[in-house]
Amino acid sequence: MICLFGNQKGGVGKSTLTVLSGNYLSLAKDWPVTIIDMDYQQSISQKYEKAKVLENDEPYEVLPANLESFSVLSPILTKNKKDAILIDLPGKLDDDGLIPVFKCADLVICPFTYDEFTFESTVLFAVVLKKVNPKVDVVFIPNRIKANVKFEIMSEVNEQLSRFGRLTTAIPDRIDFQRISTFHTPLSLDAVINPVFEEIFADRLWKK
Template sequence: MIIIIGNQKGGAGKSTFALVLANFLSQTKNCAVTVIDMDYQQSIAQKFEKAKILENAEPYEVVPANLESYPYLRELLCKNAKDIILIDLPGKLDDDGLIPVFNSADLVICPFSYDEFTFQSTVLFTVVMKRINPEINMVFVPNRIKSNARYEIMLEVNEQLSRFGKITAVLPDRIDFQRVTTFYTPVSLQTVTTSVLEQIYNDYLYGKNEITG
């Protein structure tokens, strides 16, 4: 299964969410996971290389890549249908190299926040995705939401996005997210992310990707 984590808006937290999801799937659900880091900053790949120095066995592989190398990578990595490929997408929509990535995806997870600019970027990303891959399942994750903030457009945003896919529970804005590595999600974060991750797993992955034997 190929899962895209993406949004055109930078700062939506997609790279960190990709790490949290990879940790959850590999360590809690015993899934075979590979992360393809296509983000320009390559933050996941950098954390992976740094963590390898300190740890023993990696729970999953992280592959730095670009759009041009994706067709080759897809053929190489998708030989086992039970494997989960997580793609941290670059934050842009103006490259034709995205079309093969969009067409091959089984699920798109889109972190976003409740502000007008991010909402517009999220809708644009969604419309482009649906135009290229009309049958794709989409999940929208309200991310980095401040507990004491009032979001006047929340109802409108939820109403609009629910036309394209499911909206999960909110993930709060917490400093703990900066401590996530390719080996470790802080226990304090697990308590607030588990319900969202379980929802995604149960709705789209349950029974399909566990390692057996």
């Protein structure tokens, strides 16, 4: 399974959810995982190298990469269909290097927040993605949602995004997300994120 984490808009928690998914699939579900870090900031790769100094055996491998190197990586990544390959995409759409990455995807996870600018970027990302790969399974995650805040455009956003894929339960904004690593997810987050990952991955875990 090749799963992309993407949105044209930065700051929506794309890299964080990539790591959380890697931890969930490898540590909780014993699924072989490789993370490909294509984001410009390479934050996952940095977390991984830092954690390797402090921990013992890493639960999965993190490979820093870019769009240009995907053609070299692709044959290796697609060799074993039973592995979970998680790719953290750069936050842009104006690069033809995204086309082969979009085409190979089995699943795309797109985190977003309920503000107008993020909504427009999310829709544009979904439109381009579906033009390149019409059959791909797209999952939208309302992420970093603040408690007791009323979002006036929520129903409109949900209706529009449901045309391109499915929406999960919202993930609230929690300080604990700053404590995750590529070796560890704080127990306090399990009740928040595990139900969302069950929604996304349950069918695929059953088939693997």
